[in-house]
Amino acid sequence: MTKPQSDIMATLAYYDRERLMAATRGGASRRDMLGLLGALGIGAGFGGTLIGAATTAHAQTPKKGGKIRVAGFGSSTADTLDPAKQSFSTDYCRCTMFYNGLTELDETMTPKLALAESIAHDKATVWTIKLRKGVQFHNGKELTSEDVVFSLKRHHDPATGSKAKALAELMKEIVATGTHEVKITLSGPNADFPVVLGTFHFLIAQAGTTDFSKGIGTGPFKCKEFTPGVRSIAVRNENYWKQGAGPYLDEIEFFGIPDAGARLNALLAGDVHLIGNVAPAAAKTILATKGLAILETKSGNYTDLVMRGDSAPGNNADFVLGMKHLMNRELIKRNVFQGYAEVANDQPIPPLNRFHAADLPQRKFDPEKAKFHLNKAGALGSPLQVVTSPAATGSVEMGLLLQQAANGIGMKIDLKQVPADGYWSNYWMKVPVGYGNINPRPTADILFSLFFASTAAWNESAWKNEAFDKVLVAARAETDDGKRKQMYRDLQLMVHETSGIGIPVFINGLDGHTDKLKGLKPMGTGSLMGYAFGEHVWLDA
Amino acid sequence: MNGLIGRLLLQRLIAAIATLWFVATAVFVITNLLPGDVAQELLGQSATPEAVAGLRKALGLDVPPLQRYFQWLGHLVQGDPGRSLVNQMPVAGLIGSRLGNSLLLAGITALVAVPVALLLGIAAAVWRGSVFDRIIGAGTILIVSVPEFLVASAAVLIFAVHLKWVPALSQLGRIDGIADVIRVFALPVFTLSCVIVAQMARMTRAALIDALSSSYVEMAVLKGASPGRIILTHALPNAVGPIANAIAFSLSFLLGGVIIVETIFNYPGIAKLMVDGVATRDLPLVQACAMLFCGAYLILVTLADIAAIVANPRLRHQ
Numbered sequence: 111m112t113k114p115q116s117d118i119m120a121t122l123a124y125y126d127r128e129r130l131m132a133a134t135r136g137g138a139s140r141r142d143m144l145g146l147l148g149a150l151g152i153g154a155g156f157g158g159t160l161i162g163a164a165t166t167a168h169a170q171t172p173k174k175g176g177k178i179r180v181a182g183f184g185s186s187t188a189d190t191l192d193p194a195k196q197s198f199s200t201d202y203c204r205c206t207m208f209y210n211g212l213t214e215l216d217e218t219m220t221p222k223l224a225l226a227e228s229i230a231h232d233k234a235t236v237w238t239i240k241l242r243k244g245v246q247f248h249n250g251k252e253l254t255s256e257d258v259v260f261s262l263k264r265h266h267d268p269a270t271g272s273k274a275k276a277l278a279e280l281m282k283e284i285v286a287t288g289t290h291e292v293k294i295t296l297s298g299p300n301a302d303f304p305v306v307l308g309t310f311h312f313l314i315a316q317a318g319t320t321d322f323s324k325g326i327g328t329g330p331f332k333c334k335e336f337t338p339g340v341r342s343i344a345v346r347n348e349n350y351w352k353q354g355a356g357p358y359l360d361e362i363e364f365f366g367i368p369d370a371g372a373r374l375n376a377l378l379a380g381d382v383h384l385i386g387n388v389a390p391a392a393a394k395t396i397l398a399t400k401g402l403a404i405l406e407t408k409s410g411n412y413t414d415l416v417m418r419g420d421s422a423p424g425n426n427a428d429f430v431l432g433m434k435h436l437m438n439r440e441l442i443k444r445n446v447f448q449g450y451a452e453v454a455n456d457q458p459i460p461p462l463n464r465f466h467a468a469d470l471p472q473r474k475f476d477p478e479k480a481k482f483h484l485n486k487a488g489a490l491g492s493p494l495q496v497v498t499s500p501a502a503t504g505s506v507e508m509g510l511l512l513q514q515a516a517n518g519i520g521m522k523i524d525l526k527q528v529p530a531d532g533y534w535s536n537y538w539m540k541v542p543v544g545y546g547n548i549n550p551r552p553t554a555d556i557l558f559s560l561f562f563a564s565t566a567a568w569n570e571s572a573w574k575n576e577a578f579d580k581v582l583v584a585a586r587a588e589t590d591d592g593k594r595k596q597m598y599r600d601l602q603l604m605v606h607e608t609s610g611i612g613i614p615v616f617i618n619g620l621d622g623h624t625d626k627l628k629g630l631k632p633m634g635t636g637s638l639m640g641y642a643f644g645e646h647v648w649l650d651a
Numbered sequence: 652m653n654g655l656i657g658r659l660l661l662q663r664l665i666a667a668i669a670t671l672w673f674v675a676t677a678v679f680v681i682t683n684l685l686p687g688d689v690a691q692e693l694l695g696q697s698a699t700p701e702a703v704a705g706l707r708k709a710l711g712l713d714v715p716p717l718q719r720y721f722q723w724l725g726h727l728v729q730g731d732p733g734r735s736l737v738n739q740m741p742v743a744g745l746i747g748s749r750l751g752n753s754l755l756l757a758g759i760t761a762l763v764a765v766p767v768a769l770l771l772g773i774a775a776a777v778w779r780g781s782v783f784d785r786i787i788g789a790g791t792i793l794i795v796s797v798p799e800f801l802v803a804s805a806a807v808l809i810f811a812v813h814l815k816w817v818p819a820l821s822q823l824g825r826i827d828g829i830a831d832v833i834r835v836f837a838l839p840v841f842t843l844s845c846v847i848v849a850q851m852a853r854m855t856r857a858a859l860i861d862a863l864s865s866s867y868v869e870m871a872v873l874k875g876a877s878p879g880r881i882i883l884t885h886a887l888p889n890a891v892g893p894i895a896n897a898i899a900f901s902l903s904f905l906l907g908g909v910i911i912v913e914t915i916f917n918y919p920g921i922a923k924l925m926v927d928g929v930a931t932r933d934l935p936l937v938q939a940c941a942m943l944f945c946g947a948y949l950i951l952v953t954l955a956d957i958a959a960i961v962a963n964p965r966l967r968h969q
Contacts, residue, residue, distance in 0.1 A: 181917075186927040187745065187936065188693065188737045195693070268705015271693055275702050323738075337748065338738050339927055340919045341822075365822075365917065371804060372819070372915045379811040379819035531930060535687040567699045 172629060176649035177361040181373050182638075183387040185366020189338035192322035193313035194264055194272035199386055200366050202310050202641035204336075207344045207362065208248075209313035209327030212239060212258065213304050214642075218464065219552050219634045221304040225253060225314055225328065227290075234299035234587055241290040245351040247316050248325075248332045255286035260317035262294070274311035276567065277556065299587030301594070302553045309552050310641070330357035330645040341365035344644065358629070358648035374622070377402065383627050383649075386638050388620040390448035396622045405639075407619035407632040408452060410460035410550035410557070413502050415512070415612040420572040421542050423489055424610050432483030433543075434612040436515050437508075438475040442614045446507040451615040457602040458548065458557050460616045462634050464591075465554045465598040470606055481519040493522040497544035501533035503617060505545035539570055546570050546611075550636055554598050555586050562605055571610025578604045626650050655966065656957055663956075667949045671942055675727070678941045679720055682934050688712060689736045689932040710736050723935065727942075733935035735928075742939045746921065750943075753920040756843075756912075757905035759836050764844040765851065765898060772855025772894075777882060779860055787856070791849035803842040803915045810838060821916040839916045843909060847901035854897035858890035865889070892959035899955035907944035 182200040190196060193205050213221040213229070223229065227242045245253040264270045265278030272278065280303075283295040296303065306312065316326055325333030328351065331344035344362045367373040367385075374392045377385045378399060388396060388404065396402045417424035417433060424430060434456055443451040452461060456473055459466045484490055494516075498509035506527055513523040528537055538546055548570075551557040560566055563582055564574045578601060585597035605611075619637030623630060629647040633640035639647075690706040707713050714722075726733055732742040775787040794802075811819035817834045862868060863886050871885045910922040921940060928936035960966045 186930060187735060187924065187933065188927070188931045190738065197693075268702055269709030271690075271702075271706045271709070273694065276699060323740075337919075338740070339924065340748075367820070367917050369914050372807070372917065375804075375807045375812055375819045376917070379807070379815065381811075381819045532686045532692075535691045 170628065170650070172356070172358050172648040173650060174358050174648070175360050176358075176651055177363070178359055178383040178627065178647070178649060179363045179365075179381065180384045180643075181365060181367045181376055181382045181386070183366060183370070183373060183385075184368055185339055187339040189336075189342075189366075190322065191325040191333065191336060191342075193261070193315055194270050194274065194311055195322075196310050197273060199636070199638065199641055200364070202636070203364060203386075203638060203644065204325070204342050204344070205310060205313055205327075206329065206640075206642035207331040207364075207644040208325035208329040208333050209315060210329050211308050211313050212241075213308035215305065215308040215552060215633075215635050215640065217631070217633045217635075217640075218462075219305065221308045224308070225258075226307075229304055231303070234301045234303070234589055235296050237294045237296070237303055238287070239292045239294065241292070242351065243290055245328050246349055247328055248347060249316075251316060253314070253328055254289050254317075255292045256317040258292050258314055259284050259286050260319075261314045262312065265311070272311065274309070276560070277306060277309075277311070280306075298583070300555070301586065301589045302555050305553050306556070331362065334361075339366075356629075356645040356648070359644075362644055377622050377624075380624075384621065384623040384630075384638075384643070384647075386621050388622045390446075390450045390620065393448070393450065393620050393622070401625055403623055403625045405621040405623060405630050405632065405637075406450065407621070407637045408460070408462050409616065409619050409634070409636060410458070410463065411503075411548070411617045411619065412454060412458065412460075412613045412615065413504050413508065413545055413547045413617065414570070415496075415508075415614075416539065416544055416546045416570045417610040417612070418539070418542050418572050419574070419610045423487065423494065424542055424571065426487040426489075427608065428483040429487035429489050430608075430610050430612075432480045432487060432489065433512075434473055435476045435480035435483065436512060436519075437612050437614045438511055438515055439614045440475065441511055442504075442508055445511065446504045447615065447617060450618040450620055452618070454613040454616050455606055456609075456611070456613050457606040458561065458613060459554050459598065459602055460550070463554060465595055467599040467602040469599075470603055473606070475515070477515065477519050480515075481521075484519070484521060490519070490521050493524050494543060495524045495526055495541075497526045497528060497537050497541045499528045499530055499533045499537065499545065501530035502538075502545040502547040505547070508545065508614065539568065539572075550634075552635065554601075555582070558582050558601055558605075559586075562601075562609065573605075573609040573611075575604055575608065655960060659956060659960070660953070663949065663953045667946070670949060671945055674941055674945045675724070675938060676720075678938055679716075679723075679934070682929070682932065682937055683716055685929075685932060687932060689934070692931045693737065712736075723938065727938075732939040732942075735933050735936050737931045737933045737936075742935050745924065745936065746939055746943065749919055749921045749924050752918065753906055753909075753922070756836070756839060756909070756918065756920060757902060760840045760843045760847070760905055761902055763840055764848050764901070767844065768848045768851035768898075769855055769894070771848070772852040773859060773882065773887075775852065775856040776859035776863060777878070779856075784856075787852065791852055794845050795849035797845070799842055799846050800911045800915065802845050803838070803912060806838050806841060807915065819916075821918045839912050839918060842912055843905060847904065851894070851897050851901055855890070855894050858893040859886055862886040862889045888962045888964060891962035892955075895955035895958040895962075896952070899951035903944070903948040903951050906947050907940070 182203055184198045185200050190201055191204060191208060193209055196202055196205055210224050212224060212226040214224040216222055225242055225245060226239045228240045229237060231237045241253060241255060241258065247253065262281060262284050265272040265274055280296050280300060281294050282297045285293050287293045323336055325336060330347055330350050332347050333342065334345045335343040342364045346357050346360055350357065367376060370389050373385045376382045393404050396404055415433060417430050419425050439453045443449060443453055455470055496509055498505040500506060509525045513525055516523045537544055548561060559582065561568050561570055562573060564579050581597050581601055585594050588594045588597060621638050626649055627647055628650050630639060630643060690703045690710060690712060694702055694706065723733060734741055735745060771787055775784045778784050807819050810816050817837045821835045821839050868881060868885050871881050907922055909920065910926055913920045913923045925937060925940035928940060
């Protein structure tokens with residue numbers, strides 16, 4: 111990204127800076143920019159110079175045409191074009207080419223209208239969604255409310271095998287109130303509902319679809335070929351409803367190369383234009399190669415130390431606190447992730463989220479404090495077993511660092527490394543002390559509801575906190591952003607202080623690409639431009 | 652000879668059916684012992700008990716294992732290996748779309764590796780004890796001891812990344828003319844040849860030396876037969892048995908054991924398909940692949956035995 115020269119840039123917080131530059135590069139109009147600057151408390155007078163500075167480097171206009179080959183990092187016979195069943199980045203990348211959602215999320219994870227023409231709500235509980243007219247599926251059928259009702263209702267049926275079943279439960283009633291209008295009644299108020307609709311699993315397919323392997327949606331690309339575990343070929347949808355922007359490419363061939371070394375070699379050899387998930391060590395090789403570049407995406411992805419509160423030793427508050435102080439966050443950032451990470455503070459809301467509480471005191475690596483608490487918990491006497499696995503990114507290395515730190519205070523940690531295969535069903539949340547890995551979620555509410563609410567199915571550390579549950583529900587219904595921010599700050603503080611998980615760092619996403627591929631920018635929704643690069647990238651041949 | 656081959660084929664057919672049944676049962680039992688089932692693997696982190704139960708029911712996994720086993724066996728006997736539990740596609744189609752790729756890779760590798768191995772083995776046997784023989788002996792040991800992922804990765808780094816002679820990935824979609832075939836298959840065939848040539852060459856050498864030291868070869872030498880005649884018509888036919896078996900063994904490896912090559916070169920073959928099947932606990936797919944590998948192995952071994960009979964005058968005229 112362009113190094114900002116202006117003095118104003120220095121006065122902005124890092125995140126605001128990034129947001130501003132991203133917006134400028136993304137082609138935000140002058141009017142949008144002034145609005146954004148206003149929101150950041152900066153006068154319009156300064157704005158002009160700033161916009162000038164950021165746009166010069168990105169003044170190229172996108173070109174149409176060209177074919178690219180992209181290698182994602184996982185692919186198997188379980189690959190799917192069924193929006194409800196998507197499990198991995200490979201599926202997300204493909205489905206965002208072929209389908210659209212009612213909304214879509216921008217780089218700050220703010221929902222923008224997509225297939226929805228307008229969204230209105232009554233007390234954040236009853237939502238009326240008007241659909242854009244004249245939008246066609248790839249097979250020529252026009253999008254109507256029937257398709258939306260079908261796509262959303264599918265999640266409720268266990269036979270669908272939806273990954274978003276738990277999230278979809280919040281929609282109590284989904285009815286078509288016209289050919290282009292849908293009314294959705296929620297089980298309770300939820301101010302974030304438009305964000306939920308913009309997530310991958312709620313992409314809209316055609317009513318009555320039983321065979322999803324054809325990828326018939328309304329998206330920027332049509333599916334020409336799809337073989338699970340082999341590849342997909344997407345060709346530009348000339349009839350795309352969005353005007354004046356992408357898609358630019360004629361064709362995208364997408365396949366997975368699970369082996370990290372082979373994926374890197376494919377990029378180095380010029381076989382592919384873009385690869386997902388580059389290991390931090392490999393990023394150096396890519397940066398040292400002429401004609402290649404790295405796309406770094408800050409994200410909310412974290413690997414956490416999970417201490418189960420329903421069994422010893424995690425049920426002892428001193429043990430938990432001691433272990434949190436035993437994590438050397440700076441060292442983890444430097445050694446495990448080669449600097450491609452952000453130090454975290456034992457709470458799951460990342461700095462890029464607008465509700466991140468930056469004012470919480472940062473917990474630091476403090477062997478003395480750790481020793482004091484662990485001694486008080488009586489944990490220094492007997493060896494502690496910690497389960498690590500390649501399934502939880504970086505946990506094997508993080509475990510080793512933890513073991514070393516424990517050695518320093520006279521505590522013995524037995525590391526038990528188990529295979530990635532079957533880790534999530536057999537070890538995660540089952541062993542007293544182990545590691546988890548949580549992918550970014552679009553809203554603070556979803557993250558807290560899925561992983562921290564007392565009744566949550568994936569409450570990793572079996573953490574029960576009534577006050578937390580109450581504020582969480584209240585914040586969901588609150589439509590005033592200022593009040594919400596305060597509520598979410600309180601929730602972050604509670605998790606930071608008493609929950610049984612330790613989050614040392616947020617892991618940045620790294621993708622490698624040829625510098626001929628333009629239009630890539632980091633998105634808050636995930637790596638590879640929130641897995642939706644297809645619509646936005648173009649080839650400068 | 653025909654009687655002998657006929658008897659052999661009949662014996663093998665009966666043994667094959669028994670073996671296949673045993674393999675099918677063993678794979679069924681083992682995959683059922685693996686932790687987690689297809690519903691849990693599919694739902695991953697979203698596997699709430701309720702969601703798992705619902706999906707299990709939809710996939711027909713709520714039926715007792717024994718009943719599922721007989722259902723599957725019944726369909727298989729009628730020639731239907733069932734549908735993939737993971738993506739609902741017919742297993743026969745999934746395998747069919749990739750079996751051709753695997754056979755193509757195996758075929759090209761065999762075309763390259765078998766003649767090379769035979770030539771090396773025969774040459775080493777003829778000039779046994781010479782410097783050439785010792786180089787072959789040490790060289791084959793060296794090559795077979797290097798793990799194939801190392802050979803493959805090093806080959807990619809040298810020939811694809813640095814020299815840019817060939818692509819790093821072997822994808823069939825980009826083949827246009829014979830030059831492309833060579834470019835696309837160069838690295839995987841080279842890697843696989845490294846693995847199998849050594850074994851076949853050593854076996855050829857050993858079998859041939861054994862035959863060359865026999866009294867009938869000594870007799871032929873005394874009668875003044877030319878070296879070429881001695882090797883090709885006197886010694887080699889008697890050595891075909893063990894050589895053919897070594898080749899059959901290597902070729903069956905080419906069909907199902909090339910997961911590393913498929914992974915590194917992103918080649919859509921059948922080994923990767925089976926690994927996917929195991930990872931997602933997709934029982935019908937795993938079963939079908941296991942049966943296929945087992946069947947191919949049995950066929951190759953039988954062919955090797957037939958080759959030994961046909962090539963050997965003593966067996967042929969029995």
